[in-house]
Amino acid sequence: MLEFAILKATGTLAPRLGHLSFPKRKSISTPGFIGITSRGVIPHISQDNFSKSLSLDGVYVALEDFIEKIPQKTPPVFQYEIPEPLRRFIALPQDALLVLGPRRNPPIPSPIHSTNKELGILTSVGFKALSSKYYAAAARKLQPDIVVGLADIPFGQETIGIKRKDRMSDRTEVWTRDIIAKKATLDNGEPSWGIFAPILPIERDLQSWYLEHLVDDMVDKISGVAIYDAYLLDDLSEELHHLPRLSFHAPASPHEILRQVGLGMDIFTVPFLIDATDAGIALNFAFPAPPKGTTTSSRQDLGLDMWSDIHATSVTPLSEGCECYACTKHHRAYIQHLLAAKEMLGWALIQIHNHAVLSSFFAGIRTSIEAGTFDADVAAFERYYESALPEKTGQGPRVRGYQFKPEEHAKPGKKNQRVFTKFDDEKIAELRLAAAHGQQPGVKPEISDAIDEALVGLIGLEEVDVDSTRLVASLKLEDDAQTRH
Numbered sequence: 001m002l003e004f005a006i007l008k009a010t011g012t013l014a015p016r017l018g019h020l021s022f023p024k025r026k027s028i029s030t031p032g033f034i035g036i037t038s039r040g041v042i043p044h045i046s047q048d049n050f051s052k053s054l055s056l057d058g059v060y061v062a063l064e065d066f067i068e069k070i071p072q073k074t075p076p077v078f079q080y081e082i083p084e085p086l087r088r089f090i091a092l093p094q095d096a097l098l099v100l101g102p103r104r105n106p107p108i109p110s111p112i113h114s115t116n117k118e119l120g121i122l123t124s125v126g127f128k129a130l131s132s133k134y135y136a137a138a139a140r141k142l143q144p145d146i147v148v149g150l151a152d153i154p155f156g157q158e159t160i161g162i163k164r165k166d167r168m169s170d171r172t173e174v175w176t177r178d179i180i181a182k183k184a185t186l187d188n189g190e191p192s193w194g195i196f197a198p199i200l201p202i203e204r205d206l207q208s209w210y211l212e213h214l215v216d217d218m219v220d221k222i223s224g225v226a227i228y229d230a231y232l233l234d235d236l237s238e239e240l241h242h243l244p245r246l247s248f249h250a251p252a253s254p255h256e257i258l259r260q261v262g263l264g265m266d267i268f269t270v271p272f273l274i275d276a277t278d279a280g281i282a283l284n285f286a287f288p289a290p291p292k293g294t295t296t297s298s299r300q301d302l303g304l305d306m307w308s309d310i311h312a313t314s315v316t317p318l319s320e321g322c323e324c325y326a327c328t329k330h331h332r333a334y335i336q337h338l339l340a341a342k343e344m345l346g347w348a349l350i351q352i353h354n355h356a357v358l359s360s361f362f363a364g365i366r367t368s369i370e371a372g373t374f375d376a377d378v379a380a381f382e383r384y385y386e387s388a389l390p391e392k393t394g395q396g397p398r399v400r401g402y403q404f405k406p407e408e409h410a411k412p413g414k415k416n417q418r419v420f421t422k423f424d425d426e427k428i429a430e431l432r433l434a435a436a437h438g439q440q441p442g443v444k445p446e447i448s449d450a451i452d453e454a455l456v457g458l459i460g461l462e463e464v465d466v467d468s469t470r471l472v473a474s475l476k477l478e479d480d481a482q483t484r485h
């Protein structure tokens with residue numbers, strides 16, 4: 001089963017080195033990170049490139065991405081009658097650790113309020129309620145390596161009343177018991193999984209009842225803890241210190257990752273990685289930071305905005321010395337061109353690079369903890385780099401429904417700007433005149449106009465009104481005419 005060894009710990013709220021292993025999977029050195037998937041894949045990365053070009057040891061998958069048909073029909077992933085159905089469904093390599101949680105990371109706030117038995121989730125066909133029993137049954141069916149327990153957290157709510165916090169604690173306690181009870185019913189020889197119990201992002205005394213029960217009755221049945229507020233790690237009971245800590249406290253920058261590592265966090269999920277890729281930003285930082293040159297006094301950017309024209313003629317790699325596929329095969333000018341052409345390979349290459357940068361960053365953190373220079377290295381990193389990632393300037397890939405908040409759904413206007421739009425009448429007349437010189441004789445004028453417009457990009461594809469029945473009819477007539485000859 002899942003094992004976690006602490007190799008070096010320097011204190012209670014201090015960085016620690018560890019090793020997480022699960023049978024048949026690559027072990028994860030901690031501090032480290034796992035990839036965040038969307039509908040089962042790392043965005044922009046196909047399954048073959050996952051094995052070839054990403055050095056990820058594990059991924060996080062959200063159940064809400066797969067249960068679009070509850071409760072009317074059985075979702076396809078549950079109809080797969082083979083071992084490890086979720087892993088096979090998303091074509092995840094055998095050696096990658098698979099972590100299943102209820103909600104995406106970060107989750108879209110759900111307008112469906114949780115009840116004592118159900119949690120509000122967002123499926124691809126809208127908001128639904130997920131019962132604790134359903135979740136436990138899904139875990140048994142899907143056979144992931146780690147299951148993150150259900151936590152009643154009202155995401156997106158600025159202030160939470162004391163009564164609500166009480167309920168959060170009560171419900172999370174019951175739901176954690178539910179998943180533990182389900183695991184206890186597994187048959188002999190049936191694949192088992194580790195449970196990571198959620199630690200709520202509220203003060204210790206407001207979840208004390210839950211935490212006490214966790215320590216008293218459940219500690220030997222859980223394999224780790226899922227942390228939603230890293231700054232409350234101080235409150236974690238000592239009896240839980242031996243367990244691996246998985247962070248769902250989204251860091252906004254590498255500096256925040258370092259802060260969490262400094263508090264003893266082990267495994268990270270890093271949403272800014274994917275946000276940077278979507279924004280066309282190639283991350284460009286290393287830990288420990290390179291020695292500061294005497295020539296520049298300003299801080300270095302944490303990433304390159306690849307939409308910028310300044311890269312249009314640059315034949316250097318995204319980061320000097322980076323050994324990722326994107327940096328060893330391509331240069332900045334090519335990637336800038338791909339983004340400008342809205343070619344999806346651009347985002348794929350940046351995603352590969354960004355994951356490589358973060359892998360090296362964590363490797364650097366581990367070496368630094370090992371060497372005992374972590375605090376000094378963090379101070380140097382903060383002096384060397386800007387405190388936030390560069391602002392997004394270019395247009396990202398198409399925005400999906402799960403990427404914007406419920407209130408944005410109601411706003412008028414398109415979420416995705418049209419790539420091709422119509423010219424105004426004047427411009428059309430001008431282009432028609434120019435095109436007229438190249439007109440073929442014998443072609444009917446209205447057909448020729450349509451061809452011209454299509455050729456010069458005057459009409460968006462979605463606006464071509466093709467009457468398919470008429471087309472089929474006319475083709476048939478010609479055929480008939482031919483057979484009669």
Ligand SMILES: [Zn+2]
Binds near residue numbers: 322323327352
């Ligand atoms: Zn690279």
